[in-house]
Amino acid sequence: MSGPVIDAHQHLWRVEDGYTWLDDPALKPIRRTFTPADLRAQLAANGVDRSILVEGGRCDPDEAAVLLGYAAATPEIAGVVAWADPEDPGLAETIAGYRRLPGGHRLVGIRSQVQAEPDPFYLDRASVREGLRVIGSLGLAFDLVIRADQLPAAARCARALPSVRFALDHLGKPPIRAGEIEQWAADLAGLAACDNVTAKLSGLVTEADWESWTAGVLTPYISTAVDLFGVDRLMFGSDWPVCELAGGYRRWVTALREVLPERAVFGPVAARTYDLGRE
Template identity: 65%
Template sequence: MIVDAHHHLWRIEDGYGWLDDPDLAPIRRTFTPDDLCRELTAVGVDRTVLVEGGRCDPAEAAILLRYARDTGPIAAVVAWADPTDPGLADILAGYRELPGGERLVGIRPQVQGEPDPNYLDRPEVRAGLRTVAAAGLAFDLVIRADQLPGAARAAEAVPELRFVLDHLGKPRISAGTAGHADWADPLGTLAARPNVTAKLSGLVTEADWTRWTVDDLRPFVATAVERFGPDRLMFGSDWPVCLLAAGYGTVRDALVEALPPLSAGERDDVFGGTAVRVYRLAGSTGLTAGS
């Protein structure tokens, strides 16, 4: 079984303002569960984790959880919530009461949109992180490379919370060695926290969209494997955002090629086992290597 630990679905009429950027015109449309299932069938992915799509509205959770309830391959949902909301515990409890609420496995705010690189140090944010932990949920970190140190401090301060780093912290892959240099050490500091895992996702869109090659990705993937180990890494397509640079199958194949030599068990971790453990996906057994 292969698990895609990171993808999105959205209805364009529901207000995803970030898609108004002219550069994002290729993905400024509705993406449905049927669209997703066609991609999964073509590539051979069995189960997925559906992640909030930047709408930043609690109403989105009801839609995503219903998709998970009604769409066999969608095993879980990471929904949006504001960690500084004083009513966060009630919001999370309300999500679980929605149709499909049993599929809620994590929360993700758009920390990458916060100008302050130390946003995760704020007392009100730390309080929210503890609330997420108390609810038994994971916390997805969608952050910039300059926010990695703050994430490491948060992971140390809230050791009971499972943190999941999305897109490896968005390194500047298009900048090559310079992008690697200003990212690798902070990534290592975060990876030293045992309660943090990371997704090998969103890499092609941090590279040059029209000219990237697997060789551009390889140093970043190798560093992630070195710092986290395969048992704390997971494959994510970041579809449909990845369509700005590559199709679903191309993204998966590129990761298979970019990975350093791994044992069959290690490859199983990356392509399913880690996601099953971290997100506590029910009924996910029989994992097979992603190659």
């Protein structure tokens, strides 16, 4: 299958704009501003044509203007997944406002920081699901950035909302560093049973030991995802620049191409998930 190689998950941020999560001392290597020029250099160096720019944990609607502005000026950015609160009663107007911004035509999805919600049943809330219905009705995907223990609630949510396209970020953050797989795999199976869900092979290197991970360490988790989703519902994502904490872009994409060379995960699934052909 031909077509561009697409990185389905990367970030850009300006540290002065409120990314307080970067204050963690362990994150010092990535506590700096990353620009479209930095991104273009990474894509070119790794044989990647386009990318999906995902909100970076700022949790502020003003971030959307910055990210969409980057997309308007950077052809390599195929789409933007912006932050919004699913429980916002003005959600539809918030999204309409995003679309009026320069680069608004590149809005392809919405994400909120579900992983930061202490309530394991957050995705079971009627108010959250109503917001997700709004997102789906507006033609956008919803990115699920969740902890492994939130996978069962995500599965219930996806089953209840079959018309909404969901993209699971980072395979639901499996406990790779601990070497655990069985419970995560069982819970992932419930979500994979929902045809409206695709999943990103992203963020795995930072769930492993940052220094010592190898392709072999990641293989059982990637193979489980292939068994459950099939390659036609999996997509490559770098999670750059976060992956710089664990060896960087080149190390991750080389490992993934070694373990899983199938062409589908490197572009077509992302194009379908984020409806990139609509332009």
